[in-house]
Amino acid sequence: MSAPSSLSQGLALLGSAVERERSGRPGHNASRLADATGIERSRVSRLTQELRALRFLERDEAAVFRAGDAYFRTAAALDAPWLRAARQELRTLASTLRMTALVSAADGPAALLLRSETGVGAVDASLRYGMATPIWCTGAGRALLWDHSPQRLAEVLQDVQFVGVGGPAAARTAGEVHALLERDRAAGVITAADEYAEGITDLALPIRDSSGVVASLTVSGAPLSAGRRRAAVSALREARDRLSTLASGQ
Template identity: 45%
Template sequence: MEVPSEASSLAQGLRLVRLVADREKQGRQLLGVSQMAAELDMEQSRVSRLAQELCDLELLEREDRGPFRVGRRFFALAGSLNRNWVHESKAELEELVAGFGLRARLSVRDGVRVQLLRSSSNNAAFGGFARPGMVTPVWCTGAGRALLWDHDGGALESLLRDVNFIGVGGPAAAHAPAEVQALMERDKLAGYVLATEEYEHDVWELGVPVRSPRGEILAALSVLGSRSGAEPDIAVVADAVQAASKRLGSAQGQDY
């Protein structure tokens, strides 16, 4: 079926914005028209036209025909989308800290990667290295597997088909899509993900999905503890994290 030109232009424009935003976020060299065309395998003339339209909308910007960066309207749009449940997450993370003394995190998925949105204030006190924007694997972290909660075996196989599992994660990390599926089936019986030494030695992470009012997975809420410390009652922790995730999900559709 032929895709309407408007839909095609929208999809390609979003690819341009995504490319520029990702490179800026990662601190990589910013690109001009010819470089973006090569990166996305698109015609240079089309990239030039779409980029100009995005600049007119202030979603992208450039100075003196230099490289592109994200524009003012991009940040305004991101802020309007995130002001509710992401804003509310700060209080929820600190409540988990107060209740259990565990590190707490809010994360989202980007393909086979997990990106940290926010971490609790006690992270540094435990020698943690987590910072907003930090990236970890999706298949061997509590937050990551919580983000895969709705993936069936076929979807997991498709997502992880080209992943190099060797040398990634801790001693209990999965090394194949089938192993990830087995861990997911185990955790679904409990109602939450418990990843013990799957990413870091001596660390366990309990994660649950944060769902929108329509049931879509928005993010993952997780807490982390050490196996060498006093372990709390996991069932009690899981109940608290699940309750917090439901409050965050319900906040997604509210206006403040």
Template identity: 45%
Template structure:
């Protein structure tokens, strides 16, 4: 996927924060630099640099060269995110779970990466790789293509010009920018994205954009399940997603954080 230093640092920094948060929530022993490096299979010098930056941002804290714990900045950020439309998004995700029995997510885009912002309770569990901050490709996920919904063909080609498609995604993932565009043309005809086995084997993701009137696409809303759970009712699921996305877009436009 993305090999730029910025993308790598973002993903690795989020992984470090996730490990620290999960261990503290679970009451497990906290870790120092060398232990984090071993846990994440990362170079120790890189972990040292990234944790220092995270401490500078107050997302982590460390006393007298002891283990890392969650910093005050993390809690301040969490409190900010738990207001307005994002607070409403959590409720909408759980409502989708109750109505569909599927996993549900809210995601945002960073270049040709998708960053998971919120996941439903049946999707994001302690120890699971599905956690806020998880990074996936924009071209072979339903959430990703929903975030590209307003892009013209040339914009898609420019965005994905440096992407290496080889070895990324599931058995039906796109292997070129032309493949991605053809999928988007198909998606637009049906009014929603249906990514069938494009990122994970046997998994279908149905997704729609969340729009804010003045700022265009704010995020994407999606549900995921097995082919048997999703394929025959993709249109019905899309209707539920569109309704929830409209409510969330209205909440954002109404001044929510």
């Protein structure tokens, strides 16, 4: 039997903290989380630090853990009708285009994966729900920045360390990110080629509700021929329009 992954252990810790909080009883500290989940205390310490950094857990002055704001934002988003409908849209995109299709939401300078489907023959990027990727050098992320002004973009990216992140075509400054956004807005679709991983191209569009961009819809895979790219963009736009209509309550 293989050892538990960091993901499964992190989810176990989060689930235990949330269950304890919902019970109305005093919350768990790191030691009690270790006892409740059977995970080594040193590992609990490291994983809870990561969950706190992602804002899925919070720790109070008594060192007791409870669910963080990112947990509640994700839970609310996952219950939205448009996101439930996105599952079928993603399956259709993935199977017809033979690419990976995903829906992501913004979380500061990161794009948080909410849903994904992988088509036959598509590149498997080992995606997992809750996975965070850079918002500036992925198609999924940059679509979330579609409406951002240069000032707002600079605010989101002010603490980002560009060096050492992404593929050979990744932006290295907020100004370069803005230039890519201007190019993609003019084209009507986000294109991120060799930006997060070499040999991978993302095509993405923002999903909107009545207040603005709520998420992004992306197809990702190996470089496409001109004909396949046109088909992918057309299918992406149609799916985005249907999801935006649902998100807006129209």
